[in-house]
Amino acid sequence: MAMRIYLLFGIIFTFVTPIFSQGNAKLFEVPKDQDKALAPNNNQLIIQYENVNDRTILWSKIIWERIVLNEKENARLYFPVDTIRTEKRSLYYTLLKALKAGRVNAYTDSYFEETRSFQDLLPAIRKRDTTSVGFQLLNQGKELPEAFISTRDISAYDIKEYRIKGVFYFDKRRSERRYRILGIAPVAYDVNFIDEITEENKEEYLVELFWIWYPEIRPILAATPSFNEVNTNFPMSFDRILNTRLFKPIIYQTDNELDDIASLELDSILPDFNLGNTKRVDSLDIQTKFFKKLFKSKKKKENQTTVLNPTKQ
DSSP: OHHHHHHHHHHHHHHHHHHHHGGGSGGGSOOOGGGGSOOOSSOSOSOOOOOOOGGGEEEEEEEEEEEETTSGGGGGGTOOOOSSSOSOOOHHHHHHHHHHTTSSOEESSTTOOSEEOHHHHHHHHEEEEEOHHHHHHHHTTOOOOGGGEEEEEOOGGGEEEEEEEEEEEEETTTTEEEEEEEEEEEEEEOTTSTTSOOTTTGGGGEEEOOEEEHHHHHHHHHTSBOOOSSOTTSOOBHHHHHHTTOSOOEEEEESOTTOOGGGOOTTTTSOOTTOOGGGHHHHHHHHHHHHHHHHHHHHHHHHHHHHHOGGGO
């Protein structure tokens, strides 16, 4: 009899516990301050890179690309622009907060030779101007209070595009083509002229605010969620979006000045990492075209060398 009572209590406890514990999901909790904090560097969510040395790289090409944020495919790198009503943060906010906290270094350009402190970046991301009343006080020889200085900061709303520097390479040991990002830079209109820009001259005022060496910011971006238009409960990290190239880029520069950028098509020379398992045949065709073009160019160069060198004729 006692055994039956214990068994009955066990069954009741098994079914009742999930009912009372279902409210513990993060979805049903009030957002906390730590939800908006930067992720730690030693997180387990990062995509692990394979070890590659110089001898295993058969082919490589460094390219610079633009990610224009008004394209539908790039919206995940733009939103949210509101940093108050959601615990999620935009890519720009995450980069800027990491710089403020001293977690990463900023650089002047994509060659990563000269670092910049956060104070050095302020003229590029903040505009300070004296109001009309402030000018009147200055003309009267009075001290200018801080209240009469207007401040305009570049926010996530003002970011128009991102520029990334990355390298495509072929690993002959694994017989695979891969891609790694080397650097990233947010681009916005010049803060000093941001309120005077028109449709006709807007492209002239686009400036790179700063460059960040991507391997430094990777651990933070790997644990920073972006929006997932399919399932809100399973957001993708910014690092996964960038590393798997889930965006629509525009090539604007390569490491070889002889490259014809107009003919450098991603679907024929560079790999498309959006291809799923159901498109392995298409991926194989792309790889075959790539090798034909690569070795055809090598053979052409060898023939040119033979003609120009009289000792080999």
